[in-house]
Amino acid sequence: MALPHTLTVIGAGQMGIGIALVASLRAKIPTVLLYDRDPSQITRGLRFMDKLLAKDVSKGKINVDDAKAAKERIVSLASSSSSSNDEYGWARELGERGSDMVVEAASERLSIKEGIFRALAQNLSKDTVLASNTSSISITKLAGAAVDGLGSSVSRASEEGKSCAGRVVGVHFFNPVPVMKLCEVIPGLQTSEATLERAKAFAAACGKEVSTSKDVPGFVSNALLMPFLNEAIMCLESGTATRDDIDKTLRLGMGHPMGPLQLDFIGLDTCLAIQETLYEGTRDSKYRPSILLGRMVDAGWLGKKSGKGFYEY
Numbered sequence: 001m002a003l004p005h006t007l008t009v010i011g012a013g014q015m016g017i018g019i020a021l022v023a024s025l026r027a028k029i030p031t032v033l034l035y036d037r038d039p040s041q042i043t044r045g046l047r048f049m050d051k052l053l054a055k056d057v058s059k060g061k062i063n064v065d066d067a068k069a070a071k072e073r074i075v076s077l078a079s080s081s082s083s084s085n086d087e088y089g090w091a092r093e094l095g096e097r098g099s100d101m102v103v104e105a106a107s108e109r110l111s112i113k114e115g116i117f118r119a120l121a122q123n124l125s126k127d128t129v130l131a132s133n134t135s136s137i138s139i140t141k142l143a144g145a146a147v148d149g150l151g152s153s154v155s156r157a158s159e160e161g162k163s164c165a166g167r168v169v170g171v172h173f174f175n176p177v178p179v180m181k182l183c184e185v186i187p188g189l190q191t192s193e194a195t196l197e198r199a200k201a202f203a204a205a206c207g208k209e210v211s212t213s214k215d216v217p218g219f220v221s222n223a224l225l226m227p228f229l230n231e232a233i234m235c236l237e238s239g240t241a242t243r244d245d246i247d248k249t250l251r252l253g254m255g256h257p258m259g260p261l262q263l264d265f266i267g268l269d270t271c272l273a274i275q276e277t278l279y280e281g282t283r284d285s286k287y288r289p290s291i292l293l294g295r296m297v298d299a300g301w302l303g304k305k306s307g308k309g310f311y312e313y
């Protein structure tokens with residue numbers, strides 16, 4: 001299965017940076033374009049990437065030339081055309097450059113992702129695989145946005161639109177991306193077999209084992225993980241045990257590498273968004289986010305990324 005020659009990663013947060021790194025270092029994709037609407041996020045992300053590469057060199061995992069080549073393959077799509085009046089200028093720029101595959105790793109909000117998929121559908125060639133690193137949002141729904149994006153013309157939407165939706169797929173990586181060994185691949189109802197195979201080949205080339213999940217809220221991974229995290233937060237909320245004892249129980253009693261409250265490094269805003277998607281998508285009370293989680297997000301205590309969550313960083 002042919003790998004992309006040019007890959008674009010949308011979003012330079014911790015997931016996007018990790019995906020760009022494994023795509024360049026492991027899969028050796030010749031050009032990895034990186035875009036974020038906040039250019040300072042790219043600067044921060046590339047600096048973090050330098051640190052990871054330097055650490056791998058110092059540990060003898062890769063040599064200096066591998067690190068240099070990996071870094072050189074990553075090109076920042078700083079989008080000179082992007083301004084507050086032209087939210088999707090980057091997509092036109094991308095359309096002109098061309099990209100065989102796009103992995104969207106923007107914030108876990110449906111409206112943001114739908115806007116991106118609409119813009120991608122309008123600007124990229126009909127051979128481009130449009131993948132999302134969403135943790136919970138329906139791939140079928142994102143594919144629907146890609147069809148809508150082709151404009152109001154009924155004939156255009158019915159002809160090209162169908163092939164557009166068939167190219168949308170979920171590729172769900174785990175944090176920290178360079179370390180975690182899995183990528184969950186999710187076909188939407190419209191995803192073509194060829195797109196699914198291309199997504200799996202890409203994930204495998206990035207050094208990941210692949211699992212496949214149906215397009216249900218949270219997929220397999222977060223339908224299992226999020227109720228677990230939520231229960232841990234409810235234990236803290238109800239005073240069942242202290243933070244440290246909750247985490248110690250799971251680490252030492254069950255051999256988890258991190259306690260559930262330490263997993264605030266995912267981002268509590270992201271955890272809340274996933275839980276809301278699970279709850280709204282299933283209307284099952286077992287997925288109702290805890291009040292404390294909502295309050296932590298209200299306070300801006302988002303975990304490692306904001307310097308405070310259940311722990312101080």
Ligand code: 3HC
Binds near residue numbers: 059135225
């Ligand atoms: N980025 C890249 N590499 C990182 C990293 C990061 N943010 N944090 C740690 N690492 C690397 C370290 O550099 C080190 O690499 P090395 O072996 O080459 O030196 C390696 O990971 C181990 O790190 P440490 O020795 O510092 O610490 P630990 O042994 O405790 O491992 C951990 C850290 C890998 C994060 C481990 O605690 C772990 O596996 N935790 C569980 C993480 C987890 O559950 N992730 C999934 C979250 S859910 C998700 O992502 C889905 C989403 O949809 C919500």
